[in-house]
Amino acid sequence: MRMLAVFEKGERIRHIGHLDIQRSVQRGLRRSGLPVAYSNGFNPHILITFASALSTGACGKREIMDVTMAEDVSEEEFLTRMNQAMPPEMQLSEARAVDQKHPALMASLRAAEYDLLIREKDTADKLVGAISAMMEKDAVLATRKTKTAVRECDIKPLIYELKGEGQHIYATLVLTEKEACKPGMLIEALAKEAGIEGEIRVLITRTGLLGMDENGNLVPLETL
C-alpha cells in the first residue's frame, strides 16, 4: 500500500532545498514509528517519492509525498502520527491510501498553481496592470535556463490561468516532467511588458499541484 500525503513547506523554512526537505520528511517518518517500507541493499532507505521538487526560496501549501508502506495503516493514523512527528513548518493536511499500482505522481503531474506576492506595492501595481496586455500578445517571450543553455521561449502556451489582485499574482502554469513555466519566467515576462528593470522581490508560494481528469479538467493531483 502507498500513502499519498499533502504537506506544507512553511514560509519560515522556504530557503530549505529539496534534498533537505526530503531528508526531513524521511526523518519525520522514522520518528513517527509508522511501518514504512525500506529499500533492500547495503544502505537501506525509505521508499518515498515526491510529486515535484519545490525550489529553494519557495513556500508550498500542498506539496505531495508518496510513501510505500510495509503494512497497511489508516489515513487518520498516518496523519495523526506524522503531524506529531513533523515540525510546525511541515505539517500534513491530507492523506490518501492507494494501492501499489496507482500511477506515479510525477507522471500524472500537469500543472501547478502559484500565489506570487510582489513585495513592493508600486511594482505589484505595474505587474498586475501588465497582465492583460501581455496575454493579448501572440507570443510571450521569457528566458529558460537549463544546465547547458540559456534560450528564449514562448511561455504563452504554458499559462493556463493568470490574474492579479492587489499585490498578488495568481497563476496556473504548466508543470510536467518534460516542460515547465517557472514563476520566475512569468515575472520576467511581465516585468518586460510593464517596463520594469532591476530586481523584483517576490514571495513564491506553490498552492497546488494539478493533474488532468478524463474530461480534460485540471484537478488536484492527489485526487486522481
Add this chain to the structure above:
Amino acid sequence: MDLNDKIEKVLEKVQKAPRYTGGEMNTEVKGWDECSLHFGFCFPDTYEVGMSHLGMKILYGLINRESWSLCERFFMPWTDMIALMEEEKLPLLSMESRHPLNEFDVIGFTLQYEMSFSNILAMLKMGGVPLESRERGEKDPIVVAGGPCAFNPEPLAYFIDAFMIGDGEDVMTELNRVILERKEKGYSREKCLKELAKLEGVYVPSLYDVQYNEDGTVASVTPNCAEAKATVRKRVVTDLNNTYYPEEFPVPYTEVVFDRIMLEIMRGCTRGCRFCQAGMLYRPVRERSMEKLIDLAEKLQASTGYEEISLSSLSSGDYSCLPELIRELMKRMKDKRVSISLPSLRLDSVLKESLEETQQVRKTSLTFAPEAGTQRMRDVINKGVTEEDLLGKVRDAFEGGWSSIKLYFMSGLPTETTEDLDGIADLARKVIAEYFNVPKTQRAKGLRVTVSVSVFVPKSFTPFQWAAQDTLEKIIAKQEHLKQVLNIKGVTFHWHEPFVSFLEACFARGDRRMGNVLKRAFEKGCLLDGWNETFRYDLWMEAFRECGLDPAFYAHRERSKDEVLPWDHIDSGITKQFLWHEKEKSERAETTKDCRKGCNGCGLQRWKGVCSYANARSV
C-alpha cells in the same frame, strides 16, 4: 520597513539562508512573556559547527526544562550575513523568537577552542552588548561562559562577567537562579556578580586583581573582595546516571558536521596522555550505565529519527562493558535501520568483536590516533600504544572489510627529532603493508590511508603547560620534511595551518593582557579565525605590536617551575605538583600507568568521593 521584512530581505540575498532561519524539529519556542529568565546560548562559530556540539544540546534542554527559564540559540553569522545585517541595521537575533541578544537576561558562550574568541566580541557587538564587563550597565545582560577554554579564563577576563568552570549541568541552574533573584529583587549588577562569585565553580574575573613581574610574567592574581575565593574549584557531577541528559535533540534541516545521535557513554579519561588537556580537565572518569544508555538511545531515536548513533567520550574503547553495549544497541536498532559508530577509537581496546558487529550495519572509515611516529615519542607523551597494537587493529579492520584508515599525529611535541617524523612515514608504510598482507579475495577494494598531522599546542593544566611551542620556522621545516617522506602511494597527507596553531598557543596560555590583543585584532577586522578563508594572521601580528606584546613570550617561551601561571587560581582538581612530576617523567620518556590500574595521585584524591579510582595514600 519593519523588522520581519528586513529579515526576509536579508535572507533572500544571503548564502545558506537555512543557517539563520530556525524552526527545526525539537527546537522550543516557549512564550517569551511566560518565562521570567531569558538565556541566550551563544555558540561562537557557524551554525553547522554549533549544531554539532553536544554541550549545547544538553544545556539547551536543561534550561528549557525549567518552567521559569527559556533558552534560545545564537550562532556566529558568516561574513556575507554580517555585511547584510550591517546594511539593514539588523541586530544579532535568536534562532527561535528572533529577539535581539541584548534583550536576554543572561548570555552564555561556550568556549570550545581559542580561535573562536574573536567571534565572541563580534557577537556581543552585533547584539548590542557592550564588549567589556566594566562598560556594562544595570540594564545590560550578564555575560557568562563555560567549556574547556574557561579553565584558562584570563584572555577573556575583560569581556566575560562570570565563568563556569567544569561540568555545567548543576552550576547552570544555580547561576540562573541567582540572576533571576536579582531580576525579581532588583539589586545591582555589582551585587549580582558578587553573589555569583559565591557559587562553587564560578569565577568572576572583575573581582580579582593581577600583578605582573618586571619580566612580564604574572606575580599574583588576588581577590579584591570578600566574596571572591582565592582559588576557584571546578564543578564535577559525580553520578552521570542522575545527571540531566536530553531525550530529544534539535534536528537541523540542513546537514551539519555531526548530524546524528550523540550518546555520551562516559566523561573523563584515565589514560593520562600528557598533551591532552581534555584528558586532564574532564577527570575523573564517570560512566553512564548500560541501562541508562539503552533507554536514552531509544528515546533519542524516537524523537530525532536519526539514522546513526555515535558513542561519544574521550576514549569509548575504555567503557567497561562496551561489547555488551554495542551488541544490545545493535539488537534494538537493527529494525529501525540505525547504525552505530565509534568515533574516537582507542588502539588498545579489545574491540575486534565489536568491530565485526558494527560492520553488519555500515562500514565507514576507521580512525586511529597513534599521535606520534616512534615508541620513544609515544612514551614521552604517555600514549600507551605500541606499534604492534596499532598494526594488529589495522589488520583486524582490513580483514573485517574496511579499506579506509585515518591516522592522526602531532608534530612539534617536546623533544621531537627528525627520527620521530620519519617514524610517521614508517608507520604509514606498515599500515599499507598490512592491507596487502590480507588476501585479495578477502579485503575490500580501494585502500585509502589518510595521515593528518596537526601542530602541537601546549595547553594549560597539562604536563606540557611549561613547554615552548616550536617556532614557525621549525614547524614549516618539519611540515616540508613530512611532505617529502609521506609522498607514498595510497597515502593522503593533511597538515594544519601553523599560523593558527601559533595564535592558539598564545591564547591557550595567555594572561589577561591577551584581552587587549583580542580587542585590538577584533577592531581591525579579525573574526572567524578558525576558517582559513577569513583568518588574518597579518592583522593579529599588528594587534600584538600595537599592544606592546610579543606573541613569542606566550608561545615559544619555556616556563620555569616556580613561575605563577595565569591560571593558577583555578583548581582543575589536578595539582601543579603532579603535572610537574609528569613533565619530568616525560623528559625521561617514562610512562605513567592508566589510573584504572592504580591511583597515580593526580590531585583528585583530595576531593572525597569524586574519583572512584582515587587512593588517598598514593603519590
